[in-house]
Each structure stands twice: as structure tokens, then as C-alpha cells.
């Protein structure tokens with residue numbers, strides 16, 4: 001399945017040819033038929049003898065309707081370039097060819113029409129004329145087929161040539177990011193809003209939730225058609241009619257687009273390449289009122305040339321464009337630039353950066369992902385995918401990081417780990433990026449929320465406060481002079497037990513448990529606080545927090561004023 005647009009000067013026989021090839025008259029409007037002139041885009045389709053399917057977008061040749069032509073050729077795979085043998089190369093032959101070149105169309109063939117009404121010499125002259133003008137363009141090596149639609153002459157040759165063209169023309173890629181630039185919106189009887197366009201980038205299915213841009217109005221796909229056939233799903237590279245729920249047909253216009261939420265960066269500011277047509281008789285600078293033809297729409301744009309103040313005819317350079325509305329664009333999108341005042345095509349180019357971060361004075365955009373990353377330092381992979389249009393695998397945490405920025409953060413994190421010493425660095429105190437880098441460091445181990453070097457000796461097991469607590473288990477000294485952070489860490493690691501503002505060595509609990517086990521073996525009905533205090537040789541002040549620990553661990557249990565055996569009370573020494 002391919003989409004092919006016509007191109008060529010007014011009256012050269014584009015619509016007649018499409019009609020002859022497809023049986024469908026692409027001129028849809030009464031006024032078009034009455035005047036014998038295409039005003040707006042027309043659509044037709046045919047299945048070639050080999051089974052290959054082909055959709056035509058038929059464009060108007062008249063200069064007055066050039067913006068309709070521009071709306072139609074944005075997403076096509078190839079062109080059928082029409083030149084009448086009666087007239088030869090004309091101004092819109094030239095302008096259409098330039099436009100197709102600027103939009104990056106790379107495949108096509110030439111139909112030399114109306115050959116039945118000229119003699120052989122004329123026909124050969126017209127052929128030479130065409131060859132002259134397409135030299136150096138993508139049509140240089142294209143087949144030129146002589147036809148005459150009313151007599152049917154050459155139509156079979158043209159069909160065969162179209163088939164060869166399609167074999168050589170790649171079909172639209174499916175990258176899982178559908179985008180439909182709307183070229184028509186109307187109300188269909190009984191089903192509401194229908195929009196049409198050439199689908200690219202991915203598939204769309206019935207019941208899909210999409211958003212309408214500009215704005216972000218959610219809409220749902222109620223039904224899909226391609227070539228008037230209802231389909232549950234349509235792939236890229238096809239003409240589609242989408243029946244939408246959630247929007248009135250008058251609220252959708254040519255140039256709008258349908259995309260999936262979250263897949264696109266919507267931008268009003270972009271950097272791009274710009275090739276200025278050699279035929280232009282003035283330079284291109286920020287002065288001037290421009291319109292950019294992007295997708296199927298005509299967009300007023302302000303322009304600034306990057307790196308110099310103006311581009312001369314025939315020159316290629318870089319520009320920053322400011323649009324009035326945010327559009328779902330991606331690097332690689334092509335556009336044509338026209339100047340509104342003079343109604344002339346200025347040039348065109350390729351979108352390079354949909355979210356420029358550098359000021360225009362320093363920006364030097366290109367298509368390199370590494371540049372996008374370098375200008376930001378850190379970019380979330382999902383964001384980078386939107387900015388480049390290419391799926392990106394996160395490298396550190398959810399980010400992709402410029403090598404210099406990564407090295408700098410690595411140094412900061414390593415230093416923080418070293419400065420924290422053997423106690424370790426509190427991971428929670430780090431920012432998310434630092435935490436992601438920490439996880440990539442080889443010579444750091446993370447345990448219970450603390451990062452430290454594995455070879456660091458743990459000073460806490462030898463901590464003097466531990467020794468002091470062990471020395472007087474039941475009259476433990478307060479942690480005077482002990483660093484608060486160290487104390488917290490001693491408690492966290494279970495080297496010190498805290499209870500109600502009093503601290504104990506774990507061995508105090510073990511010793512107390514043994515003592516109480518012995519006493520309770522003799523007095524199973526329970527011990528008073530005074531009995532326990534005397535047995536342990538302590539005072540009430542220390543005993544109550546100690547009992548809280550013993551109760552908490554299930555060694556003892558409270559019954560009234562007494563303490564009885566808890567489920568974890570050790571066996572009493574048999575010797576007692």
C-alpha cells in the first residue's frame with residue numbers, strides 16, 4: 001500500500017489521468033467540475049494488476065491553490081509528475097518539483113500527457129524539456145511515460161511503470177507512533193465527525209483513545225475506513241477516514257493532527273535546516289512574514305537565521321522557527337516555507353530539534369541524539385524518545401546522561417561516600433540522579449539504606465560507648481559525648497538497645513533474661529518490680545525501661561503488678 005500524489009502545472013491533465021487509472025473522479029466539487037479545474041485535494045485509489053494497492057492524492061496545479069497542494073503532499077511516498085506535451089515545462093511544474101524536493105520525496109515517475117494532440121517532434125521536444133528540468137533532482141532517473149487519457153494511449157505502460165515505481169518505493173514505516181495530519185473534516189450522516197488524512201508512523205484501531213492537536217482534546221475512534229472499506233485497524237501508509245467521538249466536525253480543521261497521548265513533544269519553537277531556492281531574488285532574514293507548511297497545515301511562523309543574519313538564494317543554513325500553535329513534531333519532519341507578502345516559495349527544510357534549549361545565538365542544531373543529550377546533561381529516556389522519535393533505552397536509572405555530566409555526578413557521589421566514612425552515606429539524603437549513579441558504582445555496597453566502601457572497617461563494634469554499656473549493664477551510662485549520628489547507627493544495627501531515653505547493651509537483656517528465668521522457675525506466679533530490681537542490682541529509673549524491652553521481646557509478660565514468664569523466656573539453668 002502506497003500513497004502517491006500528483007504534481008504539475010494547471011490543466012496538464014493530472015485529474016484526468018487519475019480518473020483514467022482509478023475510475024474515480026478526484027474532482028469532488030461541482031465548481032471543480034464546472035470549471036474543469038482542481039481547487040482542493042482529491043482522492044482516488046486502485047489495485048494494480050499485480051495486486052499492489054495505490055492511493056492517489058490529486059493536487060491542484062493552479063498557483064492560487066498552492067496551499068492546498070502543499071497540504072496534500074506532506075505524507076506521500078512518491079509522486080506522479082504530470083507535464084503536458086502540448087505546453088512543456090511551466091512555472092508550477094517547476095514550483096511543484098521544488099516543493100517535492102524540499103519535502104524529501106525521493107520516488108516518482110513522469111507522465112507526459114496529451115501526446116495524441118501533438119506530433120512526434122513535439123513529443124520528443126517535450127521529453128527533452130522535461131529531462132532538462134529534472135536533471136539533478138530526484139526525478140532525474142525517473143521513467144517518463146507518454147500517455148493520452150482520452151484515447152487511452154500509454155495507460156497500460158503507465159500502469160506497469162507505476163507498478164515498478166511501487167516496487168522500488170519503501171512503504172511508510174511503523175514505529176508505533178501513529179500521526180494523522182488531517183486534510184478534511186466533515187459530518188457523515190448518522191455517524192458524526194469524520195476526518196481524513198494519510199496515516200503515518202503507526203497503527204490506529206477502532207476504540208483507540210487519541211488526542212486532537214492543537215490543544216489536547218481526547219477523542220475516541222468509533223470507526224475506521226480506508227478506501228471506503230470499514231476496517232477494525234489501519235496501518236501506516238494508507239489514506240484513512242476516522243469516525244471520531246468527542247469532537248464536532250467544525251472543531252477539526254485541516255492541519256490539525258491525531259496522535260496518541262504522551263508520545264509526542266508538542267512544540268511551538270523548533271530548530272531546522274533551511275535550503276533557500278536558488279531562484280529567489282532576495283535574501284531570507286528575520287524580516288518578512290512567513291508561513292511554514294508542516295504536516296497538512298499552513299502555519300504562520302517567525303524566523304530567525306542561526307549563525308548569521310541572512311541566507312542568500314541557493315544557500316542552506318539553520319533557522320529557528322516560532323509557531324503560533326504547539327504541534328506534534330519530530331526531527332526529520334519536512335516543511336516548505338513561503339513568504340506571505342510575496343506569495344512565493346522561499347525554500348524548505350527538515351526539523352532538527354523540537355525543543356531547543358540553547359539560545360538562538362549559540363544553537364547549532366543537527367540530528368544527533370548525542371547533541372540533544374549533551375545540551376541537557378540528563379534526559380529521561382521517555383523524554384528523549386519524544387524528542388528524537390526513536391525509542392531510547394535508559395542508561396542510568398530512568399535517564400540517559402551525557403558522558404561529562406555522568407562523570408561529574410560520579411565524582412560527587414564517590415566523594416560523598418568517602419566523606420561519610422565507614423558509617424556509610426545515607427542514601428535517602430541523595431537526589432534521584434545521584435541515587436541512580438550510586439547504584440552503578442562497583443566499589444560501593446549499599447546495606448540498609450547506607451552506602452559505604454566494602455573495605456571500610458566498621459568502627460562501631462569497637463565503639464567506646466558499647467564497652468561502657470557492657471561494663472555496667474543495669475546502670476548504663478547516658479551517651480554523653482557520643483556523636484548523635486553514631487548513636488543512631490549503633491541503635492539501627494542493634495549494637496545498642498534504646499528504651500525510653502535509656503540505652504542498654506544487648507548483653508544486658510541476655511543476662512537479665514537468664515536471671516529472671518532462674519527466679520521464675522522458683523516463683524512461677526510472678527515477680528514484683530522490687531524483687532527484680534534487687535535481683536539485678538539496679539534502680540527503678542533503669543528497671544522500667546529495661547522491663548519495657550523485656551516485655552517487648554516476649555521474655556516477660558505483665559500480669560497486674562507482677563511479671564510472669566513470656567513466650568521467649570529462656571530455660572532456667574538446670575543447676576539452679
Ligand SMILES: Nc1nc2c(ncn2[C@@H]2O[C@H](COP(=O)(O)OP(=O)(O)OP(=O)(O)O)[C@@H](O)[C@H]2O)c(=O)[nH]1
Pocket residue numbers: 008009010011012013014015016017036037038039059060061062082113114115116117147148149150
Ligand atoms: N487530449 C488530451 N486532453 C487531456 C489529457 N489529459 C487531460 N486533458 C484535458 O485537459 C484539461 C485539463 O485536464 P485536468 O485533468 O483537469 O488537468 P489538471 O492537471 O487536473 O488541472 P488542475 O487540477 O486544475 O491543475 C481537460 O479538459 C482534460 O480533458 C490528455 O491526455 N489528452
Ligand SMILES: [Mg+2]
Pocket residue numbers: 014015016037038058059060061
Ligand atoms: Mg486537476
